[in-house]
Structure formats: structure tokens, C-alpha cells
Amino acid sequence: MKPDLPTVPLAPPPPGHSTNLVGVPSGLLASPAFNEHPLRLHISGVRETSPALFRMLEDSTCAEEAMDAFQKYMAAVFGVNEGPERRPRDDGTARPGPRLFRSSYRRLLQGWGFDANNPEGAVLKGWVESRFGLLPTFHKEPLGRYPSRAWMTYVEEKMCARFHNNSIQLQLDLLYEYCQWMLARYIFPSRRHLTLYRGVNDLSEHHVVSTLSRREAIVRQNNLISFTDDREVADQFGDTILEVQVPLVKILFFNGLLPGPVLKGEGEYLVIGGDYRVQMSYY
Numbered sequence: 001m002k003p004d005l006p007t008v009p010l011a012p013p014p015p016g017h018s019t020n021l022v023g024v025p026s027g028l029l030a031s032p033a034f035n036e037h038p039l040r041l042h043i044s045g046v047r048e049t050s051p052a053l054f055r056m057l058e059d060s061t062c063a064e065e066a067m068d069a070f071q072k073y074m075a076a077v078f079g080v081n082e083g084p085e086r087r088p089r090d091d092g093t094a095r096p097g098p099r100l101f102r103s104s105y106r107r108l109l110q111g112w113g114f115d116a117n118n119p120e121g122a123v124l125k126g127w128v129e130s131r132f133g134l135l136p137t138f139h140k141e142p143l144g145r146y147p148s149r150a151w152m153t154y155v156e157e158k159m160c161a162r163f164h165n166n167s168i169q170l171q172l173d174l175l176y177e178y179c180q181w182m183l184a185r186y187i188f189p190s191r192r193h194l195t196l197y198r199g200v201n202d203l204s205e206h207h208v209v210s211t212l213s214r215r216e217a218i219v220r221q222n223n224l225i226s227f228t229d230d231r232e233v234a235d236q237f238g239d240t241i242l243e244v245q246v247p248l249v250k251i252l253f254f255n256g257l258l259p260g261p262v263l264k265g266e267g268e269y270l271v272i273g274g275d276y277r278v279q280m281s282y283y
Contacts, residue, residue, distance in 0.1 A: 014027075014135070015027060015030035015031075015134060015135065015220065015274060015275065016029070016030055016129075016132070016133040016134040016135050016223075017129070017133040017135070018133070019133060020131060020132050020133030020134075021043050021044045021045075021130070021131045021132075022041045022042065022043060022044070022131065022132055022133075023041075023042075023044065024039060024041065026132070026133030026134060029132060029133065029134065029274060030134055030220075030273075030274035030275055031274065031275055032218055032275050032276065032277050034247075034274070035245070035246075035247055035250070035274060035275070035276055035277070036245070036277070038192060038193075038247035038248075038249045038250070039249070040249060041180070041249045041250075042177065042180075043131050043173045043176060043177065046170075046173045046174060046176075046177050047177060050073075050174060052073065053069070053070070053073045053174065053178070054177075054181070056069040056070075056072075056073060057069055057070070057178070057181055057185075062186070063182065063186040063187070066181075066182060066185070066186065067182075067257070067258065067259060070178050070258075071258070071259065074104075074105075074171070074174070078102070078104065078166055078167065078171055079102055079166070080102065080104035080105065080106055080166075080171065102165070102166045103162070103163045103164065103165045103166045103168045103171075104166065104168070104171065105168070105171040105172055105175050106258070106260075106262060107120065107163075108120045108123055108124055108163065108168070108172070109253060109258075109262050109263055109270075110261075110262060110263075112124060112226075112263070112270070113262075113263050113268075116224075116225075116226065117138075117139055117140045118157075119157040119158075119160045119162070119163065120163065121139070121224075122139055122154055122157035122158040122160070123157075123158055123160065123163045123164075123168070124172070124224055124270075125139065125154070125158065125222070125223055125224050126158030126159075127169060127172045128223045128224045128252075128272055128273075129158075129223060130169070131172075131173065131176075132223070132272055134223040134272065134273055134274060135223060136154065136222055136223045136224070137206070137207060137220060137221075137222050137223070137273070138206075138222045139153065139154040139157070140153060140154075172252075175252065175253065176252050178257075179251060179252060179253060179254070179257055180248075180249065180251075182257060183248050183251065183254075184248075187254075188248060191248060192247060192248060193245045193246060193247055193248065194229065194245075194246050194248060194251070194269075195229070195243065195244075195245060195246075196227035196228065196229055196243075196244055196246050196269055196271065197227060197228055197229070197230070197231045197233075197234035197241055197242065197243055197244075198225070198226070198227045198228070198234055198237070198241070198242045198244070199233075199234040199235055199236065199237030199238035199239075199240070199241055199242075200237070200238040200240050200242060201238040201239060201240065202240070203219065203240070206219045206220060206221065206222075207219070207220040208220075209275050212277075215279060215280050215281070215282075216277065216278065216279055216280070217277075217278055217280065218275050218276070218277055218278070219242070219275070219276055219278045220273070220274070220275050220276075221244075221271070221273035221274060221275075221276055222273050223272065223273040223274075224252070224270060224271070224272060224273060225270075225271055225273050226268055226269070226270060226271070227244065227246065227268070227269045227271050228266050228267045228268055228269065229267045229269065230266070230267040231243075233266050233267055239282065240280055240281070240282055241280070241281040241282075242278045242279070242280060243278065243279040243280075243281065244276045244277070244278055244279075245276075245277070246269070246271050246276075250271055250272040250273075250274075251269055251270070251271060251272075252270040252271070252272060253268075253269065253270040254268070254269045254270075255267050255268050255269070
């Protein structure tokens, strides 16, 4: 009779792919070392292929003018401020028939605000995966190692045809580059990090890489995750408060970046994930 072999636990999945579009290895990009000592990031080719936008931004004299320039550029190039419409005839008159759905970064952000685990959230996580090489860790449930039922659900939703038109990946590329430009020029020109908070009831959505003390750990955050700059708001979402020093180069969106009701009211920041040093407070 053969002796039972010892059970070897599966290693946690890697933090990311071997390639990305920002020129920093995904393993380094996900690491606490990068988060504590960040490098400037740019998505390859975005500023070079959209020079008009960045000329318009450079001509601005305040954050409000820059915001207006970004809105006008995105409306002109992608029509993202318009609702569903009919494709016009060659003479410019309206064509009869069903209205066309224009996918836009604003609709994805609004969908995220309702539920980060819906198809809009999957598309945003998929964009982070393709640009920064960081794998998601949670979508409706912990993803674990590939393949699994949870992974299949995530892949189906991130490839949802409804949202993959109107150059949605380029729209998100421009949103990230615009956000980084605004942070560096007008919002936090002399800072590299921002203290942000997240309230959770447990850490089931997170992989604890290592425990440093009772109140400090290295925690792998989802590849895109919401934080707030208001601790009192974080208190409303759970009895454990995670406090993180987030590098500005990992911020995709913040409350006040755009006009209108887009993720307003909770001081929300959309942060690109990885392994963060987390301070935990318990209630």
C-alpha cells in the first residue's frame, strides 16, 4: 500500500502578465517596493497619437479650463457626451432606424459606481489587465487560479460586445493620461502619494501576502479598486478600515476630475492595484 503523499498547497496566482504597455515589469509594478518608490508611468503611444488633446491641456490656465478642454476633445473625437443616435446620411440628415449605442468611458464609470462587479466593472478591470499587466483578483467572487467558473464569468463580461465599440480602450487610455496630467499640473503638483481609505467587513476579497503585525500587512488589492480620501466615508462600508499610501501614478480617476454626476459624493478614487502595505483599524 502506497503511503499518502503530503498535500502541497497551491501557490497564489501571479500578480500579473509578463508584458504590459507601460514599460515597467508587471511584477515590479505590483510590488510594495514600486508603491513606496513609484516611477512615472505612461501608456505607450497615447500622448504621441493624440497630440491635439495635450496641446489643448497645455494652453489651459486652471483646472476648470483643462477639464473643459478634455470634455470638448472627447466629444469631438468619440461623441461621448451624446446619447444613442442614428448614423447620419452623407448629406447630414438623420437616417431612420434604430439608434446606435456609443460606448463611453463615462458610462463605464457610472456603471462602476452602481456595482464594481457588473459588466462595466469587468471591462474596466480588463483594461487595467491589458495596459498594466495586472490580473484581477475578484469579480463577483475570488478569482483564484485560472481556469475556473469565476474566471469564465469575468472573461465573458469583460468581452461584452455592448461596451467594445467606439474605441473604448483608447478612451480609457486618454482618461488615465488626462488624470495623470491633472494631478501633476493642478491637483497635487508636489506630491507622490495620497493617503486613502477603504472600509471592509472582512478580507475575503483580498489575498494577504504577508502579515507584518496585528495592524499592518501586505495585501494584494484587486487590479482596480475604489478608495476614498474621507475616513468617515470608509467607516460606512465596513468595520475594518484599510489605510493605504497610494502613489499618484496609480490613480485612474478621482472625484472632481470630470464635471457632472460621475462617482460624486464619496470622495472616490479608482486605484490600480497590486501589493500594498496596509494599516488596519478595527471597530
